[in-house]
Amino acid sequence: MAELRTEEMILNMGPQHPSTHGVLRLVLTLNGEIVEEVKPVLGYLHRCFEKHAEAMTYPQVIPYTDRMDYLNAMSNELAYVLAVEKLLGIEVPERVEYIRVIMSELQRIASHLVAIGTYGNDSGAMTPFLYCFMDREKVLELFEIVCGARMLYNYIWVGGLSHDITPEFITKTKELIKYLRPRMKMINNLLSYNKIFIERTAKIGILPPEVAINAGVSGPTLRGSGVKYDLRKSDPYSIYNKFDFDICVGTGERGVVGDCWNRYIVRAYEIEQSLRIIEQAIDSIPEGDVQSAVPKRVKPVAGESYVRTESPKGELGYYIISDGSLNPYRVKARSPSFCNISVINQISRGHMIADVVMILGSFDIVLGCIDR
Amino acid sequence: MGNIFTQWFGDNLLTYILIPVPILIYVLVFALYAVLGERKVSAWIQNRIGPNRTDRFGLLQTILDTLKLIQKEIIIPNRTDKLFFRMAPYIVFTSVFLGYAVLPFSSVYIGVDMNLGLFYFFAITSLGVIGVLMAGWSSNNKYSLFGGMRTVAQIVSYEIPTALSAIVVVMLAGTLSMQKLAVLQAGGVFNWFIFGGPGSAVKIFLIPIMVVSTVILFMSTLAETNRTPFDLTEADSELVAGVHVDYSGMMFAMFFLAEYAQMFAVSGVVTTLFLGGWQSPFGNLIPFLNTPVFQVFWFLAKGLFLVFVQMWLRWTLPRVRIDQLMTMCWKYLIPITLVNLFLVGLYIILT
Numbered sequence: 036m037a038e039l040r041t042e043e044m045i046l047n048m049g050p051q052h053p054s055t056h057g058v059l060r061l062v063l064t065l066n067g068e069i070v071e072e073v074k075p076v077l078g079y080l081h082r083c084f085e086k087h088a089e090a091m092t093y094p095q096v097i098p099y100t101d102r103m104d105y106l107n108a109m110s111n112e113l114a115y116v117l118a119v120e121k122l123l124g125i126e127v128p129e130r131v132e133y134i135r136v137i138m139s140e141l142q143r144i145a146s147h148l149v150a151i152g153t154y155g156n157d158s159g160a161m162t163p164f165l166y167c168f169m170d171r172e173k174v175l176e177l178f179e180i181v182c183g184a185r186m187l188y189n190y191i192w193v194g195g196l197s198h199d200i201t202p203e204f205i206t207k208t209k210e211l212i213k214y215l216r217p218r219m220k221m222i223n224n225l226l227s228y229n230k231i232f233i234e235r236t237a238k239i240g241i242l243p244p245e246v247a248i249n250a251g252v253s254g255p256t257l258r259g260s261g262v263k264y265d266l267r268k269s270d271p272y273s274i275y276n277k278f279d280f281d282i283c284v285g286t287g288e289r290g291v292v293g294d295c296w297n298r299y300i301v302r303a304y305e306i307e308q309s310l311r312i313i314e315q316a317i318d319s320i321p322e323g324d325v326q327s328a329v330p331k332r333v334k335p336v337a338g339e340s341y342v343r344t345e346s347p348k349g350e351l352g353y354y355i356i357s358d359g360s361l362n363p364y365r366v367k368a369r370s371p372s373f374c375n376i377s378v379i380n381q382i383s384r385g386h387m388i389a390d391v392v393m394i395l396g397s398f399d400i401v402l403g404c405i406d407r
Numbered sequence: 408m409g410n411i412f413t414q415w416f417g418d419n420l421l422t423y424i425l426i427p428v429p430i431l432i433y434v435l436v437f438a439l440y441a442v443l444g445e446r447k448v449s450a451w452i453q454n455r456i457g458p459n460r461t462d463r464f465g466l467l468q469t470i471l472d473t474l475k476l477i478q479k480e481i482i483i484p485n486r487t488d489k490l491f492f493r494m495a496p497y498i499v500f501t502s503v504f505l506g507y508a509v510l511p512f513s514s515v516y517i518g519v520d521m522n523l524g525l526f527y528f529f530a531i532t533s534l535g536v537i538g539v540l541m542a543g544w545s546s547n548n549k550y551s552l553f554g555g556m557r558t559v560a561q562i563v564s565y566e567i568p569t570a571l572s573a574i575v576v577v578m579l580a581g582t583l584s585m586q587k588l589a590v591l592q593a594g595g596v597f598n599w600f601i602f603g604g605p606g607s608a609v610k611i612f613l614i615p616i617m618v619v620s621t622v623i624l625f626m627s628t629l630a631e632t633n634r635t636p637f638d639l640t641e642a643d644s645e646l647v648a649g650v651h652v653d654y655s656g657m658m659f660a661m662f663f664l665a666e667y668a669q670m671f672a673v674s675g676v677v678t679t680l681f682l683g684g685w686q687s688p689f690g691n692l693i694p695f696l697n698t699p700v701f702q703v704f705w706f707l708a709k710g711l712f713l714v715f716v717q718m719w720l721r722w723t724l725p726r727v728r729i730d731q732l733m734t735m736c737w738k739y740l741i742p743i744t745l746v747n748l749f750l751v752g753l754y755i756i757l758t
Contacts, residue, residue: 159726165453232725389645389728
């Protein structure tokens with residue numbers, strides 16, 4: 036009798052798939068419902084950012100950085116602008132630094148809310164997704180007040196900001212802080228501590244700290260594995276060393292350290308920490324002119340600079356080489372999502388299709404950031 | 408306990424053609440407005456407004472959607488098994504609709520009051536699995552295939568707790584006829600089978616068992632209709648839409664119709680078995696509320712309430728994974744129902 040032969044099945048998940056968070060393609064090798072191998076195929080959203088940047092003057096690159104990680108435009112601008120300022124060697128006024136920190140923390144809240152909401156959506160719960168987007172809307176309204184744009188701001192300029200903040204912004208921010216805390220409690224009750232949700236995410240896709248560090252994983256994904264590493268503390272940039280906040284790590288409160296649930300919950304905790312930073316910063320913004328240090332012409336001397344920042348997705352760095360002209364000679368972005376997704380094959384082997392969706396969601400990738 | 412159509416038109420062919428007409432009309436209207444209802448319920452749960460552009464409160468929304476679906480071209484991909492692909496939606500819908508034949512809408516209106524009613528219902532509605540599997544296989548699409556395979560595993564497994572928790576009632580009532588089951592629960596809310604059915608004060612021991620049985624039956628019917636948290640068949644974040652992936656136009660609408668029709672059908676069964684069917688909750692206190700027309704009202708009200716609970720659950724809970732679904736069925740629900748069955752048997756022997 037001929038031996039029964041079973042074949043592995045290759046399933047293309049994406050580029051058009053509701054839970055690949057954009058145009059990512061995952062080539063799954065399946066044995067029934069069990070995943071044997073995951074191969075991410077990237078490049079569907081490649082927009083030649085780095086090459087474009089070579090043809091632009093330094094300030095003209097800023098809108099392009101907005102479009103890299105489009106859920107997180109402020110932090111992208113901040114990282115790029117810090118790198119250019121380092122190249123120029125200019126000091127920015129204290130007021131600018133404060134506003135930049137407030138903006139990037141607000142952006143972190145908005146980005147994490149999207150992460151939490153879409154993660155709920157991946158697990159089949161549609162309602163938390165809409166709740167999170169409602170709350171994110173409030174943050175976007177704040178951005179709208181200061182610069183008119185809701186997603187892609189071009190707000191942080193080399194040496195300053197495009198607009199100063201208004202008193203309305205300050206009162207609204209304080210209202211937001213008051214509003215968001217009970218909302219987060221509600222979302223946690225609805226989703227984070229939901230029995231089915233925990234069953235779906237706990238002990239799934241366990242990422243050991245050594246693997247994470249070797250693969251260059253960073254941000255909440257790394258902290259979910261219990262590694263206490265946050266660039267805001269371990270390599271402070273801007274004025275983060277002035278504020279008091281905690282680094283949230285996965286503690287294995289549910290499941291085990293390094294699993295999807297711990298990666299997820301780090302984001303929920305971090306929203307609270309961001310609120311703390313904003314609370315401290317909003318009351319102590321010094322007076323000053325936000326454009327006093329903006330150079331007339333950005334023309335750094337030949338040289339190079341690298342600045343790394345803690346974006347909501349992880350370590351975001353910009354490496355800029357200047358040849359002394361108005362355009363950068365080379366801009367290289369170190370994108371957190373790109374490094375984070377590199378471990379997906381290692382940690383999803385042996386899980387089921389539904390788990391791959393959860394693992395992918397727990398990285399909180401943005402394809403604009405991966406493909407640039 | 409005759410059928411009112413037989414009384415009016417006599418026992419002839421015309422009667423048998425006319426009997427299903429009100430049910431068919433009801434199913435279509437229900438499906439249309441249940442879709443709207445679902446969208447409204449989800450909107451309220453999510454702090455949205457929901458459809459409101461078509462007539463007042465969006466009342467025409469689903470009717471216009473259906474019109475659009477009818478107009479659309481039915482696209483049949485090249486490599487599908489054409490015959491099965493075309494047949495599948497109709498098999499799914501027909502099997503669900505046939506189940507309505509034994510739902511007692513009122514003491515004077517039931518499709519067929521056969522003495523094996525309950526058995527017939529479970530047998531005929533599980534035929535829908537074949538349609539879903541057909542759709543999954545014939546689409547020649549990996550996502551559809553996964554959806555189809557999952558459904559079969561899921562529905563076949565959940566048939567067991569469904570049947571076992573229904574048998575508890577059958578043992579107490581001693582009949583499989585749906586109409587007789589409803590009649591037995593006359594006399595107010597405490598004579599419903601969720602509270603142990605009609606009987607002496609000893610039945611107080613039955614109440615916890617029956618409540619557990621009701622919940623289990625409701626859960627398993629939820630799994631059989633493929634609703635969240637058990638909607639693995641069409642899990643949109645994993646399988647995109649499962650077996651529906653390649654369907655378009657009216658063929659897709661048939662699947663949709665079948666899903667909503669089944670939502671009410673299973674609610675109707677839970678109602679008839681445990682919640683008193685068409686009996687008024689006030690028993691004979693207000694005789695007026697026990698007239699046949701009001702009986703229809705009670706039956707629909709109870710059924711629609713359960714449909715609402717299904718929607719409520721859908722918009723609150725995440726989805727379980729396939730192995731967790733199976734674990735729950737085989738390791739928890741079936742043992743519990745078996746224990747229930749044993750306890751009820753003991754009760755019957757002792758009393």
